[in-house]
Amino acid sequence: MAIVRYTSENCPKPTNEEWERVDRLKDEDIDFSDIPEQKDFSAFVPWERRHLLKERRRKKVAVALDRDVAAWLERDGASYQTQINAIFRQIMQIAHPA
Numbered sequence: 562m563a564i565v566r567y568t569s570e571n572c573p574k575p576t577n578e579e580w581e582r583v584d585r586l587k588d589e590d591i592d593f594s595d596i597p598e599q600k601d602f603s604a605f606v607p608w609e610r611r612h613l614l615k616e617r618r619r620k621k622v623a624v625a626l627d628r629d630v631a632a633w634l635e636r637d638g639a640s641y642q643t644q645i646n647a648i649f650r651q652i653m654q655i656a657h658p659a
Contacts, residue, residue, distance in 0.1 A: 624645065626641070
């Protein structure tokens with residue numbers, strides 16, 4: 562038997578008969594034994610809304626740094642963007658405490 566691989570572009574559309582079979586399926590007839598149980602859904606974000614969450618968290622900006630400054634920021638292995646963000650956050654909190 563040959564292996565058949567599908568992509569979203571060439572995947573065959575379900576027939577009406579297949580959709581009717583799915584509609585008749587009861588929850589208790591579905592085998593979930595190979596799916597690990599999820600206990601914490603507090604960080605769950607629906608797929609359709611993930612791009613909104615990412616946009617709200619960060620805004621991309623371009624910054625030109627001297628090489629020695631960039632090297633200093635990357636001294637402990639963290640990205641310089643993360644370091645710059647942490648430095649500006651500290652300055653922001655000092656200048657405008659909550």
